[in-house]
Amino acid sequence: MQALTTRAKVAVNKKMSFKERMYIPAILGGLSITLRHFFKKKVTIQYPEQTREFAPVYRGHHVLKRDENGAERCTACGLCAVACPAEAITMVAAERKKGEEALYREEKYAAVYEINMLRCIFCGLCEEACPKEAIFLTDEMVLTDYARKGFVHGKDKLVEPMDKDKRIDVSKRQTKEVAEFKTHPEFAHNQVYTKSLK
Amino acid sequence: MTFTAFLLYKALLVLIVFTISLVIAMYSTYAERKVAAFMQDRLGPNRAGPFGLLQPLADGVKMFMKEEIIPTVSSKFLFILGPSIAMFTSCITGAVIPWGPALHIGGNVYPLQVTDINIGILYIMAITSIGVYGIMIGGWASNNKYSLLGALRASSQMISYEIAMGLAIIALVMHTGTLSLNKIAAMQTGWHWNIVYQPLGFVIFLICAFAETNRTPFDLPESDSELIGGYHTEYSSMKLGFYLFAEYINMFISSAIISTLYFGGYHMPFIERLGMPENLAAILGVVFLFAKIFFFIFFFMWVRWTLPRFRYDQLMNLGWKVLIPLSMFNIALTGTLMWFFGRLH
Ligand code: SF4
Ligand code: SF4
Numbered sequence: 001m002q003a004l005t006t007r008a009k010v011a012v013n014k015k016m017s018f019k020e021r022m023y024i025p026a027i028l029g030g031l032s033i034t035l036r037h038f039f040k041k042k043v044t045i046q047y048p049e050q051t052r053e054f055a056p057v058y059r060g061h062h063v064l065k066r067d068e069n070g071a072e073r074c075t076a077c078g079l080c081a082v083a084c085p086a087e088a089i090t091m092v093a094a095e096r097k098k099g100e101e102a103l104y105r106e107e108k109y110a111a112v113y114e115i116n117m118l119r120c121i122f123c124g125l126c127e128e129a130c131p132k133e134a135i136f137l138t139d140e141m142v143l144t145d146y147a148r149k150g151f152v153h154g155k156d157k158l159v160e161p162m163d164k165d166k167r168i169d170v171s172k173r174q175t176k177e178v179a180e181f182k183t184h185p186e187f188a189h190n191q192v193y194t195k196s197l198k
Numbered sequence: 199m200t201f202t203a204f205l206l207y208k209a210l211l212v213l214i215v216f217t218i219s220l221v222i223a224m225y226s227t228y229a230e231r232k233v234a235a236f237m238q239d240r241l242g243p244n245r246a247g248p249f250g251l252l253q254p255l256a257d258g259v260k261m262f263m264k265e266e267i268i269p270t271v272s273s274k275f276l277f278i279l280g281p282s283i284a285m286f287t288s289c290i291t292g293a294v295i296p297w298g299p300a301l302h303i304g305g306n307v308y309p310l311q312v313t314d315i316n317i318g319i320l321y322i323m324a325i326t327s328i329g330v331y332g333i334m335i336g337g338w339a340s341n342n343k344y345s346l347l348g349a350l351r352a353s354s355q356m357i358s359y360e361i362a363m364g365l366a367i368i369a370l371v372m373h374t375g376t377l378s379l380n381k382i383a384a385m386q387t388g389w390h391w392n393i394v395y396q397p398l399g400f401v402i403f404l405i406c407a408f409a410e411t412n413r414t415p416f417d418l419p420e421s422d423s424e425l426i427g428g429y430h431t432e433y434s435s436m437k438l439g440f441y442l443f444a445e446y447i448n449m450f451i452s453s454a455i456i457s458t459l460y461f462g463g464y465h466m467p468f469i470e471r472l473g474m475p476e477n478l479a480a481i482l483g484v485v486f487l488f489a490k491i492f493f494f495i496f497f498f499m500w501v502r503w504t505l506p507r508f509r510y511d512q513l514m515n516l517g518w519k520v521l522i523p524l525s526m527f528n529i530a531l532t533g534t535l536m537w538f539f540g541r542l543h
Contacts, residue, residue, distance in 0.1 A: 027505065034237045034504040044241040 056172040058139040059122040062115055063168045064159040065134055067105050072159060073134035074113065075106035083129035088119035106132070113158060117142045117151040127173070136170040203306075211312050215292045223446035224254040226495060230446075233499040261439035269432050271341045280336025281433065281440035287329040288447040294318040295454045296380045298464045298484035302476050310484065311380055318379035319367055322455060323360070326410055329448070330356045333412075333419060336441070337429030348428025351510065352419030355409055358517035359416075363406035365525035366399045369532040370459060379455075383463030391462040398528045400460045402521055407456060409517070411448045414502040418510060453494030454487070461490050 019025060045052050065073050076093035094111035096104045103109075124137050145151055160168045228243065228250070235242030243250035268277055298310040315321055330353050337349020373395055374382050386392055393400045409416040420428040427433075430441045457463060464483030474482070508516070 027501075030504045031500060034500060037239055038233070038236045040239055042236070042241050043239050046241070046244075 054139045056139070059124050059137040061117075061138055061140040061142045062120075062126070062153075062158055063136050063138050063170065064113065064155065065136060065170070066160055066162065066167070069102065069105075070162050070164075071101070071103055071105040072109060073105050073132045074110050074130075075108050075132050075134070076110035076113070077108075077131065079129045079131060080126035080135055083125045084120075085123060085125060086119045086121050088116045088121075089126060090114050090116075110155070113155050115153050115158065117153055118148060136168075136173050138168055138170060138173075140168075207308060208312065211310070212293070215297070215312060216289060219289060219292050219447050219450055220443075222450045222495075223443055224258070226446040226449060227257060227442070228254045229495070230499050230502075233496065234503050237500075237503045258439070261436050264435040266435040266437075267432075269340060269342070272432065273339045273341070276335050276339035277432075278437070280332050280334075280339060280429075281437045281444070282332070283335065284329060284332030284444040285440045285447075287325050287332060288444040288451065291322055291325050291448075291451045292454070294321050294379050295451070295458060296383045296463060297487060299384075299476075299480040301480050309380070310480065314378060314380040316376075316378045319371065319377045319382075319459075322379075323364060323367070326356075327360060329444075332444070333429045333441075336433070337419075340429075340432035342432050344425045344427070344431045345429050348419045348425050348431070351425075352412065352429055355412075355416065355418060355513060355517070358514065359406045359409035359521070362402055362517060362521035362525050363410065365522065365529060366396075366402040366406065367459075369399045369525070369529045370396055370403075372529070372532050372536065379458055383458050383465070386462040386465050388465070389467050391460065391465075393460040396460065396528075396532070398524065398531070400456075402525045402528065403460065404456065405516075405521060407452045408498070408501065409513075411452050411498070412445060413449065413498055415505040415508050416513060417502075417507060418513060423507075449495060449498050450491065453491045453498065456494050457487060457490035463487055 067073050076091050078091065078093075081087075081089040081091060090112075091110045091114070092112040093108055096107050096109055122137065126135050127137055142151070142153075160166070231253070232242040232250075243253040246252040246256045268274055293312040294315060296309070296311040296314070300307045300309040302308070333352040333356075334349045337345040337347075337352065340346075370382075370392060371377060373392065374385060376382060382392070408414075412419050418428075420430070425431070430438055433441060464487040466482075466486040469479070469482060469486070
């Protein structure tokens with residue numbers, strides 16, 4: 001069998017020499033190691049004042065995007081729920097009534113859209129599956145709660161604010177390759193929105 | 199000195215020693231957490247006050263505020279007696295330690311030692327043996343198998359290591375010719391520290407001191423990972439606080455004893471030659487002693503965060519089959535050397 005690393009050692013049950021049985025050299029060695037660590041630079045990040053640097057493509061809390069007019073993009077197709085390996089997404093679809101065009105972009109929309117944050121593994125497959133560029137993962141953290149109920153995030157927590165300045169920027173989540181891929185004629189219906197994603 | 203003045207001065211000294219032991223024990227808990235953190239590349243408590251210096255106070259308040267639980271199946275009197283004994287015995291050992299050379303004020307001599315009994319070492323040995331009762335009674339009275347196991351381990355461990363400790367001290371006493379801690383401290387001037395004459399005895403004594411104070415690698419009575427908390431599993435609130443506190447006071451006192459017995463007590467080489475006024479020298483002596491004590495307290499923590507716990511059979515092996523023969527050999531060696539070279543001082 002091929003060794004997985006070069007550090008593999010064959011264990012031998014040899015008798016310890018007198019020097020080893022005295023333990024004193026080993027203890028001194030240990031003490032010197034801990035003393036060296038005593039003076040080392042500390043790795044602690046002092047949280048509230050100091051935050052860890054996030055990768056630009058960090059996969060955190062989800063956002064349901066609105067289009068440039070402020071209408072919800074999601075059309076409740078359910079592809080994200082199907083793609084989700086953790087089965088964290090549930091939704092109830094509804095038909096758009098007359099006069100709601102400003103609220104929902106497509107004729108069908110999600111009346112209820114819930115993600116169970118305790119089930120979610122933040123893989124980002126929902127985002128990949130979405131044909132409407134509606135769901136994205138952001139670099140925001142999921143807040144803690146005292147009860148399980150609080151972790152089922154509905155539309156109140158997922159849909160981004162209407163206000164243009166408060167929209168959540170997901171441009172970093174769109175790698176160059178993906179953006180290019182989405183210029184394919186097959187995605188023509190989406191192109192204009194991809195550009196306006198902000 | 200009139201009798202009242204004498205009484206007043208002794209009372210003051212007792213108060214000071216008592217307060218110092220408590221404060222040092224308090225800040226040892228803080229230091230322990232800091233040392234642990236630093237050795238693990240962390241920062242440790244740093245939120246309460248500057249550098250977290252108020253942390254011990256917060257801990258103390260927490261301990262007081264916690265709910266007091268006395269198990270219904272325990273024997274109540276003994277349950278309370280346990281931590282009381284532990285605390286009491288650890289507090290009274292400070293009485294015989296010479297904290298510094300005597301002060302001379304207005305023609306009177308004020309020794310910085312609460313009492314200089316001529317069997318100081320024996321007194322300390324006796325008190326530490328009583329200290330075992332605190333743990334044993336507490337563990338037994340809890341009526342809990344983990345506590346009982348912890349108490350059993352504690353008593354057998356302490357009794358085993360007391361023998362080696364006593365034998366190490368015998369060699370030291372042969373060498374110094376006195377049991378009084380004051381005389382032992384006073385004779386170690388210059389480089390005549392006892393460690394120079396008793397290196398083996400010192401190592402034995404140090405190991406036994408770790409065992410007697412239940413510190414890692416000999417923390418089998420507590421051994422959180424196997425026995426939950428050992429003898430204090432059932433304890434809560436300030437009674438638990440007493441046990442934990444007693445451990446830290448013990449650590450402080452053992453460091454003081456190690457410094458006094460083997461590291462020249464309040465002496466520092468070369469400083470005596472400067473010919474300073476007596477009182478200044480005395481105060482410097484106190485400073486030196488505390489510097490040594492703090493080093494040993496640090497050493498206790500340093501070892502704790504370096505070494506893993508012994509297995510029980512290894513502990514007993516080390517105590518009975520290694521340390522006791524070794525200390526006997528040390529006695530024989532000391533005797534032989536004294537035969538050939540006479541008293542080394
Ligand atoms: S990130 Fe992954 S697990 Fe979470 S909801 Fe989306 S698809 Fe499901
Ligand atoms: S978020 Fe996207 S994939 Fe999911 S239901 Fe809405 S449109 Fe479909």
